[in-house]
Structure formats: C-alpha cells, structure tokens
Amino acid sequence: MTDLKVxxxxxxxxxxxxxxxxxKSIRNANVSIxxxxxxExxxxxxxxxxxxxxxEFKGENKEITQKWIDDSWYYWKNIQDSRYGAEAGVTELSGYTFSNRSENAVRNPYIEKLVPIYRPATETELTSLCPQKWKFGSYYSTLLIENSIYLPWATEKFKADGGTVIHQRVDxxxxxxxxxDIVVNCAGxxxxxxxxxxxxxxxRGQVIKVDAPWLKMFFYADSSTYIIPGFKSVTLGGCRELGSYDLNPDKYVSLGIRERCENLVPSLKGAREIxxxxxxxxxxxxxxxxxxxxICMCGKKVKIVHHYGHGGYGVTAAPGTSLHAVRLVKEMWAGNSKL
Ligand SMILES: Cc1cc2nc3c(=O)[nH]c(=O)nc-3n(C[C@H](O)[C@H](O)[C@H](O)COP(=O)(O)OP(=O)(O)OC[C@H]3O[C@@H](n4cnc5c(N)ncnc54)[C@H](O)[C@@H]3O)c2cc1C
Structure with a gap:
C-alpha cells in the first residue's frame, strides 16, 4: 500500500x-510538521x-461545535486519567466564575452537562470568598492543559512515533x-x-505568570479578569484587544491586571512576577x-485541509477539531486509494 505523505x-x-x-488513525501515514x-x-x-x-467559540453550526467540545473533553480527560497525565501537562482544576453584570456571564451551556460539577455559587460563596460581594456566580470543575509541558511532550511523542519535524517557513x-499528498494548514x-x-x-492577550503556589483554585470575574493556577505558576489575566498585532508587553495593561486580580484574591499581593x-x-x-x-506551479492538484481560527479557545478545542480535520484528510485520500 502506498504511504500517505502529509x-x-x-x-x-x-x-x-x-x-x-x-x-494514530492512518496506519500508513508519513507525517511531517x-x-x-x-x-515559546x-x-x-x-x-x-x-x-x-x-x-463566541463557533463552528459551522451548533451540533458541530458541541461535538468538537465533547470530543475534546473526553480526549483531554483520557490523557488526564492515564499514567502519563502529569507528564503531558494535563490535570483537573476547580474554581469560580463571578459577575455583577449578568447571570449569562457565569453560565456555560457548552460544558454545564459535560464536566463533573457545574453549579450555582451559594450565598456564602457569593458574599464571603472575595472582598467584594457578587450577584452571580458558578462553581465548576474542569481541566487544565499546561502548554509549556504539553507542547514539548507532544513533540517528543510525535517524533518517537516516526514523525518528522522541520524548521521551515512556508510561503x-x-x-x-x-x-x-495532503497539506494540513494549522498555521493559526x-x-x-x-x-x-x-x-x-x-x-491580543497579555498575561502575567506569578509564583503563588498556595493558590489551588481558578477565579474568573468581570472585565476579562482571571487567575488560573498551572503546574509551574499562576496565570493572571487578562485583556482582549481586537485587531492589535503588538507583541510587546504593555506596562499599563500589566498594572490593570495586577490590580484587578489582587482585588479579587488579595493573597496575590506581593506574589513574585516570573x-x-x-x-x-x-x-x-x-x-x-x-x-x-x-493547483500548484507544477500543475498538480494539491489537497489541502484547513484547520485554524480557534481564537481564545484553541487549547480547549484542539482535540475535537483535530479529529474532524483528520476525517477530512481521510476523505480526501480515499479519493486516491484505500486507507
Ligand atoms: C493570553 C492568552 C490566553 C489564552 N488562554 C487560553 C485558555 O486558557 N484556554 C484555551 O483553550 N485557549 C486559550 N488561549 C487561546 C489559544 O492560545 C489559541 O487558541 C491557540 O494557541 C491557537 O493555537 P494554534 O496552534 O492555532 O496557533 P499557534 O499556537 O500560534 O501556532 C501556529 C503555528 O503555525 C506556525 N506558522 C504560522 N505561519 C507559518 C508559516 N507561514 N510557515 C510555517 N509555520 C507557520 C507558527 O510558527 C506556529 O508554530 C489563550 C490565548 C492567549 C493569547
């Protein structure tokens, strides 16, 4: 059987x-990244x-989007439950989302029935967990995928399974x-x-990684404020600047992030910035x-599968959309030969 070169x-x-x-799913695939x-x-x-x-995370329709999310959850959960969960940078994490603006801000229809716990915050949680009192809140448990661990782990796994990694700009x-034979475009x-x-x-997003190992729960609040403990540090965020290409940290954005996060969880005051x-x-x-x-310059028909545009939710949804992209690769290749 001919090898499929992807x-x-x-x-x-x-x-x-x-x-x-x-x-994993195409036996004779010869894959290069x-x-x-x-x-980094x-x-x-x-x-x-x-x-x-x-x-705001969306696919072509509601069913496809929900399937991506469901598939992703079970994929990450399987890794977390396996003996290599920690090695791959996947762990469970629980915490709160609070808002004074709208109940919708603390709901998440995509995952409310998927994750093990998703419940309204109690009156005590709304009024005594943070210095400020909240009108709306939810408590839930979910997963955390630390990319500073997952990306190197996945690269090594890919190479160990016969994959080739090439440092190259594609024009x-x-x-x-x-x-x-097939090109999969994951160029973000x-x-x-x-x-x-x-x-x-x-x-554009900006975050501050701080050393605060005493923090074990995540917190989300109004004005794009979040505090998310990871394996190596706690991430303080954030901001969403549509249309900005500036990759330099902005000190005023950082000051705002620290102020909002410290108001939410005062024990962060003085946490060392990493x-x-x-x-x-x-x-x-x-x-x-x-x-x-x-059609390429040589006149050959080139099969391409596009796979990009995940916005602020690419880590969450990577497995689900990847499984979809792989199905499309199989369909395209099936036009050539049997897999
Ligand atoms: C501050 C911040 C916080 C976030 N937090 C979360 C979170 O908690 N949960 C979550 O789910 N998501 C989160 N996200 C979103 C998530 O990071 C993205 O959705 C995800 O990283 C997109 O992945 P990607 O592989 O498409 O893009 P990238 O990680 O940017 O990878 C694109 C790749 O394509 C390569 N490339 C591009 N052009 C070319 C070319 N011409 N030739 C060769 N190679 C090329 C790049 O070098 C790179 O390797 C966050 C994002 C930010 C900024």
Missing amino acids: AVVGSGVIGLTTAIELQ LSDGFN DTTSWVAAGIFRPGG SLPSLGEKY LGSQTLCNDDELVPV RTLVGLRPYRKSVRVEKETK
Whole structure:
C-alpha cells in the first residue's frame, strides 16, 4: 500500500494535536510538521490552558461545535486519567466564575452537562470568598492543559512515533504539493497571509505568570479578569484587544491586571512576577475546518485541509477539531486509494 505523505503546517497546540491524531488513525501515514516557530514562539505557549469554551467559540453550526467540545473533553480527560497525565501537562482544576453584570456571564451551556460539577455559587460563596460581594456566580470543575509541558511532550511523542519535524517557513501551501499528498494548514494567525483570509483577526492577550503556589483554585470575574493556577505558576489575566498585532508587553495593561486580580484574591499581593507574556489569539467568527483543492506551479492538484481560527479557545478545542480535520484528510485520500 502506498504511504500517505502529509505535511502539517504549524506546531502550536492545533498542529501538534492534528499530527499525533494523523499518526494514530492512518496506519500508513508519513507525517511531517513544517513550522517557523516552536514552543515559546507560538501563541499556544502563552495560553493559561483552561478547558473553558466561551460563547463566541463557533463552528459551522451548533451540533458541530458541541461535538468538537465533547470530543475534546473526553480526549483531554483520557490523557488526564492515564499514567502519563502529569507528564503531558494535563490535570483537573476547580474554581469560580463571578459577575455583577449578568447571570449569562457565569453560565456555560457548552460544558454545564459535560464536566463533573457545574453549579450555582451559594450565598456564602457569593458574599464571603472575595472582598467584594457578587450577584452571580458558578462553581465548576474542569481541566487544565499546561502548554509549556504539553507542547514539548507532544513533540517528543510525535517524533518517537516516526514523525518528522522541520524548521521551515512556508510561503505557499500549494507549493508543498510537489512533495506531499495532503497539506494540513494549522498555521493559526499565519493563515491570514497563507490563505489571504481577511476573516481571521488577532485578539491580543497579555498575561502575567506569578509564583503563588498556595493558590489551588481558578477565579474568573468581570472585565476579562482571571487567575488560573498551572503546574509551574499562576496565570493572571487578562485583556482582549481586537485587531492589535503588538507583541510587546504593555506596562499599563500589566498594572490593570495586577490590580484587578489582587482585588479579587488579595493573597496575590506581593506574589513574585516570573514573566509577562503576550499572544495574538487567531480569531475567526467560525473556526475553519475545511477541504480545498489548489493547483500548484507544477500543475498538480494539491489537497489541502484547513484547520485554524480557534481564537481564545484553541487549547480547549484542539482535540475535537483535530479529529474532524483528520476525517477530512481521510476523505480526501480515499479519493486516491484505500486507507
Ligand atoms: C493570553 C492568552 C490566553 C489564552 N488562554 C487560553 C485558555 O486558557 N484556554 C484555551 O483553550 N485557549 C486559550 N488561549 C487561546 C489559544 O492560545 C489559541 O487558541 C491557540 O494557541 C491557537 O493555537 P494554534 O496552534 O492555532 O496557533 P499557534 O499556537 O500560534 O501556532 C501556529 C503555528 O503555525 C506556525 N506558522 C504560522 N505561519 C507559518 C508559516 N507561514 N510557515 C510555517 N509555520 C507557520 C507558527 O510558527 C506556529 O508554530 C489563550 C490565548 C492567549 C493569547
């Protein structure tokens, strides 16, 4: 049987998860990751990594979106339950979402029936956990995927299973058709240029990683405020700046984040800063998981599967959308030969 040669462009959480799934589910696949940035140079590295899809996360329709989320939950949960959960950077995490603005801000229809606990906060929790009193609140348990652990772990797993990793900037997806049978585009915001996609826009985020090992629960509150304990540090956030490409930390944004987080959880006052990080979320109204055929310079028809545009929820949804992308690869290849 002929080997299927696949190029996965991008090595963020989307590219790596897709590449691993391709290896797992297509026996004769020969998979290469081509990327111009790895680990710290990706947006994925900046993410706090909490499994928490927001209402603005959307696929083509409600059913597809919910399936992505359900598939993702079980995928991450399986890793967390396995003997290599900690090695892969996946663990469970519980905490609170509070708001004084709207009850909708503390609800999450995507996961309320999926996660083990999702309940309204009690009167005591609303009034005595934080210095301020809240009108609305929820308590729930979910998962945390620490990308500073998961990305290197996934890269090693991919290589150990026979995958090839190539440091390369890709300027044209069709040009890869000369060497590969199928190209999977997981370039995140890089797809703006690669696909001329003006529906894809950056949403700038800034976080402060602090040393506060005493904090064991997450907190979300109004004004994009969050405190998320990870394996190595606690992430304080955040901000959402639509259309900004600025990768430099802004000291005024940092001051605002610290003030809001310390008001929420005063024990954070004085927590040592480890690092401030900035990332550009690849936001698209609808995440693109789609087939396309293009003609390359050599005249060959090139099969492409696009897989990008996860905005602020790429860590959450990577497995679900990756399984979808792999199904599309199989469909395209089935036109050539049996898998
Ligand atoms: C502050 C912040 C906090 C976040 N917190 C969370 C969270 O708690 N939970 C959650 O689910 N999500 C979170 N996110 C969102 C999440 O980080 C993104 O959705 C996710 O990282 C997108 O992954 P990606 O692989 O598509 O993109 P990236 O991680 O950016 O990877 C893109 C890859 O493509 C490569 N590439 C691009 N162009 C080219 C090219 N032309 N040639 C070769 N390679 C190319 C890049 O080098 C990179 O390797 C957060 C984001 C930010 C900024």
